[in-house]
Every structure is written in C-alpha cells, then in structure tokens.
Amino acid sequence: MCYCFLGAGLTELKILNSGCQVDVSPAKAYRGADEKDLKKGSNLSTTIDALAAENLKPRSHSVNYVSSDYESLDYDHYESELTVREEKLNGYKTVVATNVIRWLIYFSIAICTAAVGIFIDTIIEYLCNWKFQSIRNCIDVKHSTIECLIIWILFTVIPTIIGCCVVLFMEPSAAGSGIPFVISYLNGVRIPRMTAVRCLLVKVISVVCVCASGLGGGKEGPLIHIGAMVGGSVVEAWWKSFRNGPGRKIIGPLQNDQERRDMMAAGAAAGLSAAFGSPVGGTLMSLEEGTSFWSSSLMWKVFFCAAVAFPTYNAGKNILFTNHTNPSESVHGKSIYFFGKFNENTIYFSYSEFPIFIIFGIFGGVLGALFVNINYRLSIFRLKHIISNRKKLLESVFVAVFVAIVNLTTMILLNNCQKKLEISSFNVVQMFCPAGSYNEISSFWLHTQEENIRSLFHYPIEAYSIFSLLVYCVTYFILTELTVGLNMSAGLFLPSLLIGAAWGRIASKVIHYYSPGIIGNDPGKYALLGAAAQLGGIVRATISLTVVFIEATGNVQFLLPLMITLFTAKWTGDFFTDVQMEKKNSWCLQTYNVVHLDEV
C-alpha cells in the first residue's frame, strides 16, 4: 500500500526500509502479549510467567546496522490496577477534565492544520500570479523569447534551489510527500525528528517552492504529513504550556505513545480533509493507508478532527479570496467542492457504459504500474549515483531548467490558438495568436494545478485539442516522475489526477468523435474517471478515494462508475507491479517481513 509513495524521496526509501528492522526489546513484545491475553479473557498470572521468562532471553534479534535512534512505539492500552488506583487518587473531576482537554487538543489540531493549509495556499497563489504576470508581460508585450526563457528559468530555478536547500541542509527528513513517514509512525516506528517544528517549517517552505516553481509535485501529500506533524506538535505545545502547574495531572495522561499516535492520525486526516475538502475521505484515507492499530474510538476522534478542519479551511479561503474571484459560481470560484460541482442534469451514465469504465480502470492501472515501476528504478538510480548534497542540488536545478525549457518550447512549437472562453481564462497568454484568442497549452503551464484540474473537468469539449492534451499528458508524466524523487516536498495526488484527467479527456474526445450521443458536449465525466483510474492505479486505495471523489465533486451519482474504475485500476495495478518490489517495500509495514537495506 505504501509502495507507491516510496519513490517520493530517497531519504524515505531508506527510512522506510530501515524502519522495519526496528529493534524490539523482548520486554515490549511480551507486554504486547500480555495485553492480548487479557483481551482474550485470560488472567494476569500467564502474563507474569511471560514477564519472568523475559529475563532468560538474550536480545538475539537486534539488528546492528540500524540506527539506535529508531525505536518502536507502544500503542497498547494499559488497564492495570495501578492505572485504576491512580485515576481514583486523581478523582473523577481530573478524569473528566482530561477528556475535555483531549477534545480541545483535537479541536486545536484541526484549526492549526487548516490554518497552515490556508497559509500555504495563499503564498502559492501569490507567487504563481507574480510569475504569470512577469511571463505574460515579456511574451505578449515585449515579444522577446530569450528574455522570457530566462525569466521563466529564474522563476523555476530560484524556488527550486530554496526548496531543495532547506531540505538538504536543514531537515533532510522533510523530503518527499512524507506519507511513508506517517504510515511508519502510525504503525509503530518512531522516526527521529518526525514531529519537530523545524521539519514542519522546512516542509511548508519546500512545498510552497515546489508548487510555485511549476514542478510536477502537489501539495496534498505533504499536507497529510504536515497535518500529522501539527498533531504531534500541538499536543507537545499543550504539555509544555501546562506541565508546570495544576494542569500537569490533567494533561499527563495524554502524554503517551497511543494518544500521540491518535492525534497524529487525526492531524493527517485533517490535512487531507482540508486539501480536498473531504472530511469522510480524509478519515478513511488516514485509516486505509495509515493506521493498522485501529479502533472505533480512534475512528471518531479522527473524524471529528477532519470534520472541524474542513469548514475552517473553507471559511478561511472564502474570506481571503473573495476579492479575487468572480462572485458567480465559476469553475475558479473557491467553491466548497474541490473539483467543482458537476451538474447532475447534464452528466449522467447508463449501464451500457460499464465496459468503458472497466477499460478506463485497466488503462489507469497499467499506467499507474508503469509510473510506480519507473519511479522505483529512478529511486534506485538516485540511491546509487546521486549521493552527495551537491549532486542532489544540481539534480534539482537540472530538473527545474528542464521544466522551464519544456514549458516554453511546447508553447512555441504547439502554437494552437484557442478562442477565449467566457468562463474564465485570465491566466493565459496570447503569444502569436490573434486578439481574443490565446495559446492553448499556455493555460496548462500557467494555471495552478487546482485551476487546471477544474478546467479539465468542466470546460466544454472543444476547449482543448487532442494534440495539446496528449503533449500535456506525456510531458506531465515525465515531469512528475522527475519531481517526486527530488529532495523537496512534493506529493503525487494532484499530478496523478492531472495526468489521468488529461487522458480521460482525450478518451472522451475520441468517444465523442465516434458516437457523439454518449457524452453530448460534456467530457467532464470521462476526465473524472480517468483521474480516478490514474490515481487509483498509483495509490491503490479504493474506498477512501471513492469517498474523496464523491465529496470533492459534490456528486453521489458517480458512485458506481467510480467504484468500478477504482477497483479495476487497483486490481490491474496489483497485477502488473512486480510482486518482488511490493515485498521489499510495502510488506514491511503490513506484516513483519524484515527488509535489508543492502538488498535494494
């Protein structure tokens, strides 16, 4: 399950692998055992036997080459006589106060995560707008290609260097999406500095730089890690603020591995909930991807956090962006639905389209497996050859320059002109096109990712030509492959969605050409399913993605097509991705298979 995120950073690859070789002392293993005994109804004496046996055992299974920093966490809940006695001593009021404080902490985690999300969004929006204004100025006003290329390269390289340097020299563990970290942590592997405030800061800076520079990385994955870090930091902050007072007794019981794990799981869900406007989907993703030690009380703490983060984030964005946007419900309007609302009266499906959904799923699964495979090879290559910080930085700069050149050359070579759409097309350049029209591919490179996904879902069928879409799809696939392995905070969600939406739109154009009756003038349905298939093929989640898509489109109607596509994509992807690789990387978290670093 976690394999797909693995390529996202070399550091993560190492940590994830080594995270599985964690040294578990027999004491902990036995403590786990006695909990299990108790749950199954046995009495304490068996436990005592087991604990006595512990002293006889040598630590035969310690793995020497794993850093002693990595330790395992203990998520079992203790209910010993001592705990009960302590609770009695503290009194009923303290227990109630602890409960109230716990919920307050969850509430503050949600608010903080949403606030960080809004902060990131605002800066990205501002930087992208600045970049676009400068580029349009030099293309459409000054007509100087060389100057434009230089400006474009600067606008890409400078943020890349900043984003890469903070990661390399301040906090290497902030690289990649961070989801493998979260998964490791939620499954019991303590990773050093994972919840440090410095890591949070570096992550925020890096993700802003990636998105502003136009590299093929999204902010949604990092937001999950950021949410988890906020979760860890908030409980720490509460503890530090109140431990030297009467609050010590109240917050004390919240200072253990289990509570912290719960709070980080809740933060991760809040991050996704804010990113996609999907509280239920965020909760499910946090559970489906992350938390193996699962309980019903955890589920609803997580859901509470996600439920608070979602409207907070939305309200914040509404307040900040009301000046910029059109008051009417345009596709760019900061609507409550991340993908923009689909009109249920114009878009519908019939049972005869089911084979198409299955084909979409298969195609998405194949492409997803391909992505995962290439990513794996790239990661290995990087792990072998790009070792020093200097090389890593150079690699990032190289990718950034490549992005800028590809963007500009595709715009010049594919000078498809497109009439200005009424809906919204302020982020486009006219280039060599006549007045009132614009260069088609420019909208892809100059819009933010969010705007792109909405336009791919909602613009009428003639808005993009097949050729532009194909170029965009292939180029973006390559850019994403290159980006997700860099030493920056880049996620996979939105890039995958964009790739999928692009080929889904191509498919809709082809289908429209041969039988116009099926889709009418609205290719959004197939763009949506393409995006689902592509993301499903890479991430291999089913139920959580279904819910995310439903919540992000505000449309329950596509439940069935989405389920079919996501299931097929997962199956196909699982079939194609080599079992050996899965064993090496993802099993380590799901089962207890020990992976040796030198095997990679």
Next chain:
Amino acid sequence: MCYCFLGAGLTELKILNSGCQVDVSPAKAYRGADEKDLKKGSNLSTTIDALAAENLKPRSHSVNYVSSDYESLDYDHYESELTVREEKLNGYKTVVATNVIRWLIYFSIAICTAAVGIFIDTIIEYLCNWKFQSIRNCIDVKHSTIECLIIWILFTVIPTIIGCCVVLFMEPSAAGSGIPFVISYLNGVRIPRMTAVRCLLVKVISVVCVCASGLGGGKEGPLIHIGAMVGGSVVEAWWKSFRNGPGRKIIGPLQNDQERRDMMAAGAAAGLSAAFGSPVGGTLMSLEEGTSFWSSSLMWKVFFCAAVAFPTYNAGKNILFTNHTNPSESVHGKSIYFFGKFNENTIYFSYSEFPIFIIFGIFGGVLGALFVNINYRLSIFRLKHIISNRKKLLESVFVAVFVAIVNLTTMILLNNCQKKLEISSFNVVQMFCPAGSYNEISSFWLHTQEENIRSLFHYPIEAYSIFSLLVYCVTYFILTELTVGLNMSAGLFLPSLLIGAAWGRIASKVIHYYSPGIIGNDPGKYALLGAAAQLGGIVRATISLTVVFIEATGNVQFLLPLMITLFTAKWTGDFFTDVQMEKKNSWCLQTYNVVHLDEV
C-alpha cells in the same frame, strides 16, 4: 457502541453478556502472543519458550457457568515455516486459484445477500398491499368500524404469531435485530447456530412478519445479520460442494476462523448496503460497529462485497417493481436513493442555521438516551417476568392487538382531512372525509415504512398537521419500544428514522411559523436532520451514519449539517445514558471486562 441494540432481544442480552465470559485456553492465548511477537520483530525462539510455559499453567480462569458451546475464535494470521512449505508444495497455481475462488465467494455472498433482500422486500410489499386493500374496502366501502377492527387485528396478530412462533420454537437465536450477534462474532465469540441455515430461514420469515403486521420494527437491522449469515453459509456451501475433489486444496485454505470472519463482515456490509443503497456507508458501519480486528485488506474485501450488493439489489428491485410504479420520478418510485433525492436547488443551508443543527442534535441525543434507558428497563422486566415461551407468545399477541387498536382509534379520533396530493397517495383511506381528500393519519399506518420516510422527507409542508405528526411520533416511539424487545426479528434503524423525521417535521413547521424565510416551503431538510439526530442518539455512530445519509439522499450538500447533528447527538446521548449500564453491556466487547449474568 452495541448497547443500543441490546434491548432488541432477551436472548441476545443473555448471549452478549455470557459471550464475554468465554473460556480461552492458554494455548490460544499464547498463540495470539507469539503472533504479536513476530509482528514486533522478535524471532521464533521466544514463542517456543512461551509454548513450553503453557504446559505448566492450570486453566485457572475458566468460568464454570458458561456453556461450553461458546468458544473463542482465532483471527490471527499464521505465517509459519510450515504454512510456507505447504504453499510451496501446493504450487503457485493453487495459491492463485485460492485467491480467485476467494473473490468468487465474496461475489456470491453479495449476490445472495441482495437476492434475499429483494425476496424480503417483495413479500412485504405484497402483504402490505393486501392488508391495505382489505382495510380500505371495509372502511370506505362497508363503513363498518367493528369489522374493520377485527380485520386489522387479524392482519396484525396472525403474522405476529407466525413470526414469534418460528423464533420461539425453531430458532430462539433469531430474535432481535441480530446485530449484537454479528458484533460478538466479529470480535471473536463463536455463538452456536449463528450461521445455521435454519436461523437464516427463521430470520427471514420473522422479519417479513414484523414488517407486514405493522409493528414498530424495521428490516434493516435484521438484514445485517442475514447478510452475515449468508456470508457464513456461502463459504460453507462452497466447501461442501468442492471438498471431495481437486478443489479441496484450493478451498481448504479458506476454511479458517479468519477467512470466515472476513466473509461475515463482508456479508453484514452487503446487507446494509442493499438495505439503504449505501455501499460506502455499509462498509463503514460494518467496521465502526463490528470489526475490532481490522485491516486494510479486510476493508477492501468488505467494500467489494458492499459494492456488488448495491447495484444487484437495485437492479432486482427495478425489474420487479417497474409495473407498479409511476414512470416519472415520484417519491415512491424505486429510485436509486433510498430516502429519495433531495433537490439541491430548493434545499440549502446557511451558516446561521448551525445553532438549530446543534439543538437538533441535543434533542435527538436526549430522546435517544431516553429510548435506550426505557428499553433497558423493559429488557430487565422481561428477563425477570416473561420467561416461559407461552408468556412470550402472549406478550407478542398483546402488542399486536395494541398496535391494531391504537392505529384505528387514532384514525377515528383524529379525523383530520387532507386533500389528495398530486405526488402519490394511493395508500390512504377516505374514511369520513369528503371526496378527493383522505384521513391524514391513515397514510402513516397504511404506508410501508419506506414510503413513510420518503413522504416525511419530501412532501410539502402543508401535507401533515403538527397534531398528526405529534400523535404519530409519540405513538410510534411507544410501539417501537414495545416491539424491539419481542421475540421476533425487528431492527431499530427505520423506526428511529421515522420518529426523528416526524419531530423534525414538527420543528420545521414551528420554525416556518415564526420565520418563514428560513425553509421556504420545504421541510425536508429538518426532517432529515431530525431523523439523523434520533438515529444517532440511539445508535451512537457518527461517520458511518453520515455516509449512509449522504448516499441515501444522493446529496453531499448536507455533509456539514449532518456531521454537526450526529456529533452532538452522540455526545449528548453518551452524556445521558448511565455509565453503569454501558459498562455492563457494551464494554464487554470493546475491552475485556467480564460481566456476570446474575448482575443483571
């Protein structure tokens, strides 16, 4: 969590309590322990030590007064060298074949559960129609109140006697909703005869009788148990069909506690998915309510099953009922959405309504806690005084007669006349009303529960008077209290929804009276939230109910109001229901608290 369902049957109360005193042999406890060790990374030698220690331990914790029939199940996955060797001996093809067969089994579970659901629905529909025709005939044509009362009593008492007798004399464990059974089973308590085919048959007959007789019990809860039983039976059927052939090797690995538990969890989800047309909600309910031993692979098996059951059930109902229904999208049309689709253009909410949602949640929580409390006292009363089968049968007959008399007297006393609505009002009686109008309360007693919930959600605000709604709400509350403890298969879901929708509609009328601007002419929003609050206050589930409501209304818009209401309802309910009771009943499944039967 399970407390709310407890009152549903005395047998269950006993079983659930005694189910927690299960005798776990040290061998099993230790086997569990060694799995945990392995997971945490220790090696096999600790396990062997533990197993050696086992022989020294007496079975000190066996509880004598618990039937030896109850045994614990083992849900841990073994991955020993022996397993691996056996797999190697069988060859790769067998392993693949086992996997394929596993998915086929899940597929057949989904199809069978949906088929049973369709069967139940069809018979209930037929019987209700017959009952209605007879009653209308004697009221509107013959004008004979006494004859009508006799016919009504017969139509209520005869199914009640049948439904009660099959349970009492054939399979006492089929009483109640069966959800506590499912929860117990999914948490590791083997309950004898729980998956027997006889239990399945008795359950189906009993649930049909309850719904046809007009008692206050729903078919949704039993459908969850039925789904779980189908899950257990289908894997049994596959095994019996193929064990004497080359298939033995292939199906053999699927014959263990873990696989069976997974299949029963999937069946339960399929049942709910079919009942409410809610695949994601069904999956979540199965996880939130039932399965403590949770894993991501289980989640998506369960989701697959729910995803197949939903369209199957829908397609089946569409084929069967197309003749009866209006082709236009009426509230009675067998639309894909169980609650009927809400029109997003006429129903919306503003942030200023949030206090109302919170008040709704509090009210629902209080009413839910009241329901649970009364139910608990009733169960205790029944446990003490209604012991013999004769008394149990008499009690059921008494309740049935009471229902018939209450129905008819309310109709006669509250002779509110209502003009015939254009939408659909074929299941109503004219009584003493002038032509073209009908007796208002009659629609409540003569419609099926599904029709009632849709009409409460979708009829315009003048369709029902406050007084009728109040009478219906109070009467139905009492009827449900009486019904859910009888020795019949009756669930709580739909009755709770009806009670909640009724008071939600009353609230909407009151709000409309004081400030008509808020709701316009459409009280459906508050009826929906009332239903959510009432069900949430009784069942105390949050995330799964939110999703069920979204899927059943086909509307993502109400995500936020639903979340607020359900959270408040859960919190309020948890605050009011006595902790002592929760300890006695629900903790036993969530933790390892041993409850003694004689304490009750």
